[in-house]
Amino acid sequence: MLNASTTAARLLKRSALRPTLAIVLGSGFHSLVDSINTVTEVSYADLPGFSRTRIDGHCGKVVFGHFGGVPVILLCGRAHYYEGYSMAEITFPIRVLAELGVRSVLLTNAAGGIHPRFRAGDFMFLTDHINLMGANPLRGELSSGKTCFLDLSKIYDDDLNQLLQKAAREAKVRLSSGVYVAVSGPTYETPAEIRAFAKLGGHAIGMSTVPEAIVGRQCGLKIAGLSCITNLAAGRNKKPLSHAEVLAMGVRVQDQVLELLVRFIRLYSKTPLASR
Ligand code: HPA
Numbered sequence: 001m002l003n004a005s006t007t008a009a010r011l012l013k014r015s016a017l018r019p020t021l022a023i024v025l026g027s028g029f030h031s032l033v034d035s036i037n038t039v040t041e042v043s044y045a046d047l048p049g050f051s052r053t054r055i056d057g058h059c060g061k062v063v064f065g066h067f068g069g070v071p072v073i074l075l076c077g078r079a080h081y082y083e084g085y086s087m088a089e090i091t092f093p094i095r096v097l098a099e100l101g102v103r104s105v106l107l108t109n110a111a112g113g114i115h116p117r118f119r120a121g122d123f124m125f126l127t128d129h130i131n132l133m134g135a136n137p138l139r140g141e142l143s144s145g146k147t148c149f150l151d152l153s154k155i156y157d158d159d160l161n162q163l164l165q166k167a168a169r170e171a172k173v174r175l176s177s178g179v180y181v182a183v184s185g186p187t188y189e190t191p192a193e194i195r196a197f198a199k200l201g202g203h204a205i206g207m208s209t210v211p212e213a214i215v216g217r218q219c220g221l222k223i224a225g226l227s228c229i230t231n232l233a234a235g236r237n238k239k240p241l242s243h244a245e246v247l248a249m250g251v252r253v254q255d256q257v258l259e260l261l262v263r264f265i266r267l268y269s270k271t272p273l274a275s276r
Contacts, residue, residue: 015064043060109227170263181204
């Protein structure tokens with residue numbers, strides 16, 4: 001397997017900025033990249049071990065820059081398990097972030113709303129997850145030198161979640177908490193599956209984030225997850241689900257995404273979490 005420190009060294013040569021916060025932009029969150037004060041950007045194609053996503057709405061570059069003077073790394077786009085990549089491939093960028101000295105990672109995603117309280121366009125921060133992807137990114141990692149028998153009882157960080165809640169109050173954005181169900185995709189679910197996942201305790205459903213969160217915890221990173229509920233999950237809406245609908249909602253919420261995340265970044269910069 002490729003060495004994350006080699007790829008990190010390449011990035012460190014390209015940018016003198018040393019952010020402690022990184023944000024992975026999923027579907028619905030890409031507008032953030034238009035507002036960052038960019039210092040350096042590097043295409044995933046120039047980074048050994050980074051996989052190129054072929055999904056519309058994911059651009060595929062690492063951006064080092066500032067929001068209101070606060071240094072941040074944006075990972076614009078992610079490779080997905082359903083594209084055929086391995087768990088090791090889709091989580092490689094998280095290992096690189098850890099090697100760069102990043103301490104906290106916000107993983108963003110588009111998700112379908114399972115819980116009846118959700119309307120399309122709402123936001124949810126993750127308090128926990130249910131991994132139904134059928135795979136675990138730490139399988140086969142026994143000799144990596146890091147433990148794979150990780151305690152996941154607090155996988156999503158309380159301090160970061162509090163900052164998200166405060167940012168949402170300031171930005172007047174509807175933000176709930178909930179449990180994210182991760183599936184492999186690429187099909188959307190059946191209504192019967194969604195009813196079953198609701199009974200299991202899931203509030204929203206998506207096809208990413210969980211492998212990155214697990215690897216991030218293995219690397220000692222603080223992790224938060226933020227979903228944009230781009231659609232109601234299967235069976236909760238009469239319309240058939242489509243990726244176009246997911247992307248269209250991403251465009252509709254872009255002002256809210258910006259308001260929420262810029263405030264989150266500013267609040268983060270005022271906490272001890274921001275120092276190295
Ligand atoms: N199901 C799974 N993944 C998703 C959905 C959904 O309804 N919406 C956005 N990503």
